Amino acid sequence: MKRSELVVVANRLPVDHVGEGDGPDAWRRSPGGLVTALEQVMAGRDAAWVGWPGKADLMMEPFEFDGNTLVPVRLSSDNLEQYYEGFSNGTIWPLYHDVIAAPIYRRSWWDAYVRVNRRFAETAATVAAEGAFVWVQDYQLQLVPKMLRELRPDLTIGYFHHIPFPAYGLFAQLPWRSEVIEGLLGADVLGFQRPADAGNFQRSVRRLFKYPTKANRIDVPDGEGGTRRVLAAPFPISIDAEAFVELAERPDIIARAAEIREQLGNPRKILLGVDRLDYTKGIRHRLKAFGEMLVDGTAEVGDVTLVQIASPSRPGVEAYQDLRDEIELTVGRINGDYDTMHHTAIRYLHQGFPRDEMVALYLAADVMLITALRDGMNLVAKEYVAVRTDQRGVLVLSEFAGAADELGSALLINPHDIGGMKAAIKKAIDMTPAEQGRRMRSMRRKVLHNDVERWGQGFMAAVDEIRAAKGAN
Numbered sequence: 001m002k003r004s005e006l007v008v009v010a011n012r013l014p015v016d017h018v019g020e021g022d023g024p025d026a027w028r029r030s031p032g033g034l035v036t037a038l039e040q041v042m043a044g045r046d047a048a049w050v051g052w053p054g055k056a057d058l059m060m061e062p063f064e065f066d067g068n069t070l071v072p073v074r075l076s077s078d079n080l081e082q083y084y085e086g087f088s089n090g091t092i093w094p095l096y097h098d099v100i101a102a103p104i105y106r107r108s109w110w111d112a113y114v115r116v117n118r119r120f121a122e123t124a125a126t127v128a129a130e131g132a133f134v135w136v137q138d139y140q141l142q143l144v145p146k147m148l149r150e151l152r153p154d155l156t157i158g159y160f161h162h163i164p165f166p167a168y169g170l171f172a173q174l175p176w177r178s179e180v181i182e183g184l185l186g187a188d189v190l191g192f193q194r195p196a197d198a199g200n201f202q203r204s205v206r207r208l209f210k211y212p213t214k215a216n217r218i219d220v221p222d223g224e225g226g227t228r229r230v231l232a233a234p235f236p237i238s239i240d241a242e243a244f245v246e247l248a249e250r251p252d253i254i255a256r257a258a259e260i261r262e263q264l265g266n267p268r269k270i271l272l273g274v275d276r277l278d279y280t281k282g283i284r285h286r287l288k289a290f291g292e293m294l295v296d297g298t299a300e301v302g303d304v305t306l307v308q309i310a311s312p313s314r315p316g317v318e319a320y321q322d323l324r325d326e327i328e329l330t331v332g333r334i335n336g337d338y339d340t341m342h343h344t345a346i347r348y349l350h351q352g353f354p355r356d357e358m359v360a361l362y363l364a365a366d367v368m369l370i371t372a373l374r375d376g377m378n379l380v381a382k383e384y385v386a387v388r389t390d391q392r393g394v395l396v397l398s399e400f401a402g403a404a405d406e407l408g409s410a411l412l413i414n415p416h417d418i419g420g421m422k423a424a425i426k427k428a429i430d431m432t433p434a435e436q437g438r439r440m441r442s443m444r445r446k447v448l449h450n451d452v453e454r455w456g457q458g459f460m461a462a463v464d465e466i467r468a469a470k471g472a473n
């Protein structure tokens with residue numbers, strides 16, 4: 001097999017199967033943020049991407065796509081149920097998001113997680129060239145760094161954690177906590193979203209292993225009497241801000257934004273929520289606040305409309321099925337009580353949309369509601385800010401989303417405080433254009449400057465530094 005200097009390992013390949021057969025023509029680049037983020041790092045390099053192709057039991061040879069080698073990892077439907085829906089999304093996801101839903105600890109899921117992580121590590125080991133850099137992505141693959149180091153000590157290994165890393169008091173619940181920390185410590189550079197996440201990880205390392213940590217550096221025993229230095233630091237992820245600005249300036253998208261307002265019956269203010277349908281996003285809390293505003297008259301149907309896009313997510317996980325039922329019941333009740341023949345209180349769409357339409361929605365929205373109970377970063381917040389080249393619009397942003405670290409000029413809220421959230425939404429609805437402009441300008445400076453290219457460069461600079469230090473030893 002052809003071997004590459006840079007290998008990305010992620011749960012999913014960056015493509016979706018759209019055509020007939022399994023040839024390269026049948027694939028299209030997936031729209032996700034991770035793909036865009038890494039595209040820039042991979043461009044112009046001899047790079048490979050190891051991941052699951054998105055269909056159970058699909059056995060495929062590596063293939064070339066857009067100048068990179070894609071290396072499919074086969075997963076059976078049993079693997080998907082136990083490793084992906086089970087351990088990744090039924091255990092780790094709720095545990096790492098502060099136990100908003102109850103994590104399920106099941107030994108058979110853990111066993112499957114170990115097996116599948118090993119398969120990813122073995123595949124990456126066959127693809128990486130001598131001394132290559134391998135960049136592992138996210139919580140589904142926390143054991144890969146250690147497994148890969150054992151197979152290929154010549155490699156430099158990075159890992160980026162897209163979701164929060166919890167406080168030790170919660171993390172300690174995990175029956176396999178030591179194995180997970182050991183797995184991650186196989187990397188040379190560990191990236192987290194917020195300083196708090198990197199701090200939580202370091203505390204877990206100290207509590208469980210007593211390894212010394214100082215200024216984001218951890219000295220891990222190398223098994224030969226010496227130590228190996230691991231960097232565990234924040235690298236807040238971002239968006240391709242320029243690409244969003246270009247979309248926001250396209251006349252057809254601007255016209256579409258006006259059309260959306262028209263189609264909603266020309267309300268004075270449009271509020272918008274865009275989330276994967278996930279219990280971490282605080283959609284229920286948002287609906288509660290908005291519903292109460294209709295009851296107490298701080299918002300009126302026709303004057304204000306809430307558009308809620310909830311893109312379908314993880315339909316195989318029970319907690320997501322329950323959440324969907326609950327949200328749809330609430331939306332139905334509110335609309336039943338308040339809709340008129342001309343206007344709706346909440347326009348709810350359980351659908352995914354093309355990016356153009358998303359940008360038109362952002363442009364149409366006077367107020368963007370991000371009420372996550374816990375969120376690694378939240379790229380929607382950054383996208384909304386990037387497209388507002390008119391310096392208008394108000395971002396209501398949960399302090400529990402990583403984006404709050406950079407976007408302090410948003411109206412920051414605690415989504416558990418329904419009264420506080422209602423007051424912030426009211427303030428957003430009433431905000432003067434001058435104040436909107438002042439806040440938006442300050443946030444846009446941050447997002448345009450700290451874009452995804454900078455994120456990639458920052459991480460790679462840390463990797464280069466570690467590599468240079470290794471070379472010097």
Ligand code: GDG
Pocket residue numbers: 031032033034162163237274275276309311351352353354355358375376377378379380381383
């Ligand atoms: C995880 C972490 C972290 C959503 N619906 C549609 C659509 N989207 C796009 C958004 C945005 C992305 O998906 C969602 O990213 P978020 O960051 O908001 O949230 P997660 O999916 O939970 O992502 C998160 C992220 O990883 C990156 O590290 O920020 O904290 O949980 O780009 O625009 N895009 C299109 N149609 C949709 O219907 N085209």
